[in-house]
Amino acid sequence: MAAGRSGQTAARRRGTRAGGNSGSHRRGELLGIAAELFATRGYAETTVRDIADEAGILSGSLYHHFSSKEEMLDEILRDFLGPLLERFIAIEKEGENPEQILDELIRHSFAAIDASPVAVALYQNESTMLNRQSGFEYVAEIGKKIEKIWLQVLKAGQKSGVFRSDVDVNLSYRFIRDAIWSTVRWYRPRGKYKHEAVAVQFLTVLHGGLHTT
Template sequence: MAAGRSGQPATTRRGSRAGGHSGSQRRSELLGIAAELFATRGYAQTTVRDIADEAGILSGSLYHHFSSKEEMLDEILREFLDPLLERFTAIEKQGENPEQVLDELVRHSFAAIHASPVAVALYQNELTMFSRQPGFEYVGRTGKKIEKIWLTVLKAGQKSGVFRPDVDVHLTYRFIRDAIWSTVRWYRPRGKYKHEAVAVQFLLVLHGGLHTA
């Protein structure tokens, strides 16, 4: 997964809207604000005060919900990566036809971008930082597990004769991975293109290429 920015940060200060929210709702709202700032400004460049200002609260009030900026980042990443890995694992186990499994992996990837564009952009933008950040080693491990799933499917397709045998599966995976996740730079959940339609077009090119014959 390697891409760019997810779009513009929120245009409204949200603190005034959340006065009557429950603790869990307020926590989720603050995580959403932090994720947008981390993705658009950069994690290192975003301070606790920045998050609090965007939420319309004092910096000290943020610590009623989170012990640190690192805790917020950890929760954002786990809420994105854990379900993604779980779903990819289920897709691999439930499918018997490698081509159908690959197609479903692709479709779910675009669905994940649609559902969590800010988390996807954050992951893409800060991946190098995660590898150096103590306590975030699991991010790299999760990425390797996801890669293994895709490679297993590609190899199974070659073995069964569904996929051509003269391509390098590791390079193929990287081509597919980067092509999919880089769409976070331009895809908009409320934009012209729906994620299902984007997945269909991607699969048409992936399986058939651009040649008419």
């Protein structure tokens, strides 16, 4: 993100915090509404007026909190991707062995889907657009850092003999990644299966397969 826009955003955030908790709460509500619309209608198809209408305010009132829908998208993505990367880094650093680390990476991924399904859906749906969007280069950069962590764990597992050496780690990563994050399309946080149970089922299939022998 350009330094000028970052400085302006930081200044607006400081101003909102200075205004008290009510301003921060309202800002959070508006971000939630925007994220839901971006994820369901599409970012390009959603206008500032759409967000304001859904929030029950005039479009001009929205600009008291955000300068544009681009700023809203930026904050939604940073709030999701930043902590996700930080947690993955901590899991790799604190893990005892490749298998335990991989399992924990998977468990946290399902926990992230449970905690932020709209942000996950938005990221999944708009990934192609984000790769072309000026000011959002950090999204791809974070994605590469996350991929590096997973690949390092898979390679370490192969080297130690815990994981099979006759499979390609790059393909394995993509199989695992896509299988996990695509569950946002059907997983419901208030549904029958909690994210912990879904993770256990996933790990059972990953480690043992479907064959009984």
